[in-house]
Amino acid sequence: MTISILCLLLPLVALYFCDRLPDRAQNFVMPSLVTVSMVALWDLGVVLSGSTVFPTPLQTWDGFIELLDSNRLWGDIIASLFRVSWGFFLATAVGIPLGLVVGWRVRAFTALNPIIQGLRPISPIAWIPIAILWFGIGDGAGIYLIFLASFFPVTVGTMAAVRNISLVHQRSAENFGLEGMELFRRVVLPAALPQIITSLRIALGVAWLVIVAAEMVGMDSGLGYLINDARNAGSRYDLVVATMGVIGVLGIGLDLLIRQLEKFDEVRWGYVKR
Numbered sequence: 001m002t003i004s005i006l007c008l009l010l011p012l013v014a015l016y017f018c019d020r021l022p023d024r025a026q027n028f029v030m031p032s033l034v035t036v037s038m039v040a041l042w043d044l045g046v047v048l049s050g051s052t053v054f055p056t057p058l059q060t061w062d063g064f065i066e067l068l069d070s071n072r073l074w075g076d077i078i079a080s081l082f083r084v085s086w087g088f089f090l091a092t093a094v095g096i097p098l099g100l101v102v103g104w105r106v107r108a109f110t111a112l113n114p115i116i117q118g119l120r121p122i123s124p125i126a127w128i129p130i131a132i133l134w135f136g137i138g139d140g141a142g143i144y145l146i147f148l149a150s151f152f153p154v155t156v157g158t159m160a161a162v163r164n165i166s167l168v169h170q171r172s173a174e175n176f177g178l179e180g181m182e183l184f185r186r187v188v189l190p191a192a193l194p195q196i197i198t199s200l201r202i203a204l205g206v207a208w209l210v211i212v213a214a215e216m217v218g219m220d221s222g223l224g225y226l227i228n229d230a231r232n233a234g235s236r237y238d239l240v241v242a243t244m245g246v247i248g249v250l251g252i253g254l255d256l257l258i259r260q261l262e263k264f265d266e267v268r269w270g271y272v273k274r
Contacts, residue, residue: 055238060245063238072226073243077250079221080211083139084254087146088207095151095203096196099158103192104184109159116155124149124210128217137219142211149210150203157199161192197261204258208251223247 039057046056055063067073102108102116124145131141165188215224223243230239 053235053237055241059238060241063236064242064245067226067239067242067246073246076221076223076226077246079139080215080223081250083142083222084146084204084207084211086139087143087211088150088204090143091147091150091154091203091207092200095154096158099155099196100162100189100192102155103159103162104188109163113159116152116159120152120156124206125213128214131214142214142219142222145214146207146211150207153203153206154196154199157202158192158196161195161199162188164195165191194262197258200261201255201258204254205251208247208254212247 043057046054098112102112127145127148128141131144135141135144211222212224212227215222216228219225223246227240227243230236230243233239
C-alpha cells in the first residue's frame with residue numbers, strides 16, 4: 001500500500017517539473033507519468049476496498065504472462081484484427097464513394113439521406129442475431145457487423161465533409177473555369193479529405209468496440225470471446241482485465257496507424273499544429 005501511495009505521489013511531483021523538459025521529452029514523459037498514477041490509483045483502490053475478486057495490477061500482469069505462455073492470445077488477436085480489417089476495408093470502399101456522391105449531388109442526397117439517417121441509429125449490436133442467422137458463427141458474421149458499424153460513420157462523415165465545403169472555395173474555382181468533375185476532383189475532394197480521415201478514425205474506434213461485444217455473445221474466437229471464456233472459467237478476472245488492456249493497446253495502435261494518413265501533403269494542410 002505504501003508503494004502505491006509513493007507511485008501516486010511521485011508522478012504528480014514530477015509533472016510539476018515537466019515544463020522544463022523539451023517538447024519531445026514531454027510527449028513521452030507526461031503520458032507515462034499519468035499512466036503510472038492511474039495504475040497506482042487502481043492498486044490503491046483494490047487494497048482499500050478489500051476486494052478478493054477484482055485483480056491488482058500485479059495480478060493482472062501475471063494473467064497477461066499466463067495468456068502469452070498459453071499461446072492462445074495471439075490467435076484471438078489475429079481473429080479480431082482479421083474481422084475488423086476486412087469489415088472496415090469494405091465499409092470504406094463503399095461508404096466513401098457513396099458519401100461523396102450523396103454529398104455532392106442534390107438529388108442523390110434527397111433520395112438517400114432519409115434512408116441513411118433512418119438506419120444509422122440502429123446499434124450494430126442489434127444486428128447480431130441477424131448476422132448469425134445469415135452467416136452463422138464465424139468470421140462472416142463478424143465482418144458483416146464491422147461493416148455495419150463502420151459504414152454509417154464513414155458515409156455520414158464523408159457527406160458532411162462535402163456539403164460543408166466553403167462556397168468561397170467553389171466560387172473561386174469556378175472563376176478560374178473549373179466545373180463538373182474537374183471542380184470535384186481538384187477542389188471538393190481535397191477540401192473534404194481532412195474531415196473524411198476524421199470520420200475514418202471514428203469508424204475504426206466504433207468497429208473495435210463492436211467486434212469485442214459481438215465476439216462475447218456470438219463467436220467462438222477473438223478477444224471478446226477470450227474475455228467471456230475467462231469470466232466463465234472460474235471468474236478469472238485477472239485474465240479478463242489483462243485482455244481488456246490488450247484491447248486498449250491495440251486500439252491505440254490502430255488509431256496511430258490511421259493517423260498516418262494525415263501526413264500526406266494533400267491532407268496535412270487541414271490540420272493545425274498546436
